[in-house]
Amino acid sequence: MKFPSDEEVLQEFRNRPDAVPRSEFLHTLERKLVEVEQQHRSRSKMRRTTIRLGLSAAVLLAVFFLAPIFTRLITHPESIMTTKPEAPLVLKGQQLKLAEVSPAVKQTLEKLFNLVPELKTMEPKVIGKEDGVYEIVFYQKEQGKEQRYVSVEMVAATGKISNYENEKAMNEEAPSPTEEEAKQMSAAFLQALLGDEFKQYQVSQNANNDWSSVAYTRYENGLPVFLDRYYVGVNSKGVTYVNTPEGAQPPVSSEAFPKPGTFLSEEEVIAKVASLIELTYSLEKDTGKPLLTYSLETTGYFHAETGEDVESVSSHTSRYSDVISVKPGGKKLAARDADEVAKVMAEEFGIDMNGVSFEADERILPDKKGVEGTLYKSSGGTEKIMVYTNNKELTGFQIRGKIETASSTQHDNKPANAKLTYEEAKEKAVQFLEPYLDSSVKELKIDESQIMMPTSTAYSFSFFALHDGVVVTDQNYLVNVDGQTGQIVNFMDNFMKPIGPFPDLDTAISREEAVKQFLQSHPVELGYILPVEKETLQLRPLPVYSVDTRAYFLLDAISGKLVK
Amino acid sequence: MDAREDRGQQDISGIYRMYSKEVYQYLYHFIGSREAAEDLTQEVFVRVIKSLHRFEERSSMRTWILHIAKHVAIDEYRKKRLQTIFAGTLLKLLPSTEGLPEKELQDKEERTHFEKALLQLKPKYRNVIVLRGIREYTVKETAEILGCTEAKVKVDFHRAMKMVKEVALHIYEKGAGVNEIS
Structure with missing residues (x-):
């Protein structure tokens, strides 16, 4: 028995197809949980009402006694x-x-x-x-x-x-x-x-x-x-x-702590929060129908006087690149069986298939409604290759030479010993991707905060298609480029065809209206924060407004209703 | 519905969408069965709903939920002695070996030995392999989820990896499993 390295053993576990949950399961469970949560809330509400009545008097007394103490604490x-x-x-x-x-x-x-x-x-x-x-x-x-x-x-x-x-x-x-x-x-x-x-x-x-x-x-x-x-x-x-x-x-x-000065007015706060919400297209899970939504992209704080974004130790936001104009090839790659998979990998992607054969894994890949997915794994050769197909068309591959992985949180798109710069690798990724882009895709953006299927030696690029300049979350492509050789080591086509037309941007409610809805349920709060600048905590408190980023906020931009 | 309740409802949807895959994947690797992982994922989120009001940001939401998942997995392990049940399930999941080249057959059997070996480790070692090794959480996150020190995670991980290989070799040589490894 040949004993693999620790990494090889772990990689085998990671690559098990069953390790990815079935999309049907996730949808069914979400529905069940909503029911459970509603039952739970209704029971909690009854309990709270009873407790509230009993505690009201005690709370009033406590406030009466504690108020003078707090006043003294604040003033001295x-x-x-x-x-x-x-x-x-x-x-x-x-x-x-x-x-x-x-x-x-x-x-x-x-x-x-x-x-x-x-x-x-x-x-x-x-x-x-x-x-x-x-x-x-x-x-x-x-x-x-x-x-x-x-x-x-x-x-x-x-x-x-x-x-x-x-x-x-x-x-x-x-x-x-x-x-x-x-x-x-x-x-x-x-x-x-x-x-x-x-x-x-x-x-x-x-x-x-x-x-x-x-x-x-x-x-x-x-x-x-x-x-x-x-x-x-x-x-x-x-x-x-x-x-x-x-x-x-x-x-x-x-x-x-700077004394409170002149803070932003209510109108200015609304305008600021309006600048923090983004329009996004997504496709409804069950129907594929395009939706236009508003969601929040913020560090969680902005300066109470200037309105500038302030980062804290717990901030995280998506970082979209500038727009990349592309010429889509709309090419589809038929891969009906293992032989065709090998042929496509050799002829289309120039992978050396000498001594390499593929076998379909019996365990079925997670699939979407009406999509039959198959995973092919290589044997022989010096590299381990996995090829993904949907409805007999190749939709992705993963190539691992020597088994190397990297945690996305530690990776930060700085691959080890890279000979290519980020920009050079990005150019290679775009060139590679263009022939396979759906013919509807004319513009892309990269979410620079996303590092998917990372290896320690590769750059990772998550491309999102734009429709009328707006990111479509369910139309994305992953291309990972080896920083040393320039080889494409990952390609995943996650482009979902929309069923029906995209809602017209002009029919969306205004940002201000959306913000008013958000602020109604999640009002901003004035306070102080120690900012993080250049990844260092500054001992210089700033007056800020806090925006609630814990609550999940997604608003249908057409109907103005919250998306559950 | 008051504002807090409204917020609670939004939270659970967001939380579910954000963490359901991670919870499933952790449970899948811990118990080795898709069906059981799906059932237990549901159990985890029911517990999350019931105790969300107690979440005090003592750790990140992610580690808190995985901490709950760990308890669910161990509860289940205690109830059913998973290692014996799912060793059988895994064998059924194996692809047919007919007509495969010799090398391929050898690779498949090795993977099976490792799968079986993982399921024969005690939960604490299985957990550290799943979280730190397979799911690639940082040492800090793994320590938070398991409720132990980072030093212990490092030590246990090295020990667990050594054990999983030893057990796999034992299964290969003897053609059978061994008793639970402590």
Whole structure:
């Protein structure tokens, strides 16, 4: 038995055709889930209504008592002056003893020991979770086995906690706390850890009338500091976790927050959000009917005074290239059986088929309604080739010489040891693609944020067809070009024929109307953010409007109704 | 319907569309059967719907959902001892070997040994191979999904890859599976 490398073994698993879900399954399941979700919501609503009635009085009392405290916190915020980031005191993966941690972390640990005294008696393991961040795990022996008891992540330079988990408490069954208990326990815990800094934070309820955790957000000048927040998990026995979704924020003094000035007017906000939504054509899944939709493409924040886009640590948007004009060949490649597949690969794409044969894989490829898909795999030769056909026409191939893969998140379209530049590879990709473009395609754009079927040595180009200058999401082509040889190592034709005419752009509702609909259900929120510039977090807070990017927003541009 | 409920409904559609393929693929590789992966994908999203209100951005939505998927997979594993059930299923899925060239036959059998070998690993090793190796999640993401440290992911992954090869060789030499590998 010849033993393949790890990568070859893994590649075999990845290439299993059944590993791609059937499109029918996805559609059926989506319908089922919508039903389940509707039932769930109706039950939740009834429960919430009952709870609301009972809690109303308590909430009113709490607001009455807490309001003066918040006012005082806002008008007299504490300042912490440190704007220069420290050099990393611990490196990723570095193991060390508890006695070797930084003084700031030692101080925080003392506070933690006061809150959870039994930790003092445990010998923890300390490791660099990433540069400048410790992970400290306390273990307890149970039946001779070490069990994780508490884990805590702390920034070495500041001693700030970015994550705390009391696994013992989390695993114990305990009823949910009341609102009062939750607020009291979470505030006492966080105050003990943060000291005076705690005064900068305001308490709020979590997403859904649930007191299993309590949110604390920093406020400056009466405005929230987005992403500077703690979630404190609680049960009726105590605190189970503390967590910072975007990591512990670096220290920024209150003085560094610019005083609120003249912010954009409501009309200007509408105009700005209008510039963030994009028209897109797509094809309805079941019918193939073209739809025209509005969707949101934003970093999530824009400057509250200038309207400029502001990137944060959690921003992600599509990046479309400039328009590429093309001359479509409309060529179709018949591939009815393995022999024809081999012939097409040799004659059309110039692949050396010497000693190579193809075999149709019995396991059926995921198919769309009315489309019969077949996967052919090569044997013999020096390369592994997979060829995809739909209704006896070749729609794609993948060539792997030596087995090499790359995670798309790590790839960033910078293939190893490339001899071709990005532009040269792109030109090759377009030249290759033109003969096979559907005859209706006159213009393309590349979504530069998409890296599909990556290998470590190839550039990846995801081309989208345009109709009247608008991207058609279901008409796309993938071409991957080896950066060293210029060989086309992937080609996937994902062009779907529309059933019926594309809606006329002129009949679409205006951007402003679409934005008003969006803002009605997702109003923008004013606050501060630490921006990311040139991939570096800046310790210079900016006043921004936050746009809700978590909610799925797709609006039929013709009817003005939300697409479910 | 109030605004929050409206938003919840939009969220689940968006979440489903964004993550259903990933969840299916993870489950498929973990249990080795399309039918079971489809059933369990449904189970995962039903759990997501029920606990969406508890999602507190302690991790990304993706790792949170895959964390749920991991629990669903392990629950199922405990219930049915999947490794024995699906080893049989995989054999049925194999293409006929008649008329194949010798090299091709050898390749197909090797792949089968690895498939069977993966299903004989304990869930923790199977998980790390599926997530880190096959699905190519980063060490950090894998650690978040599995609820362990990044160092443990690295160590377990190397160990699991070694084991899967050893088990495959054992199956090849003995012509049969071995008991679950710990």
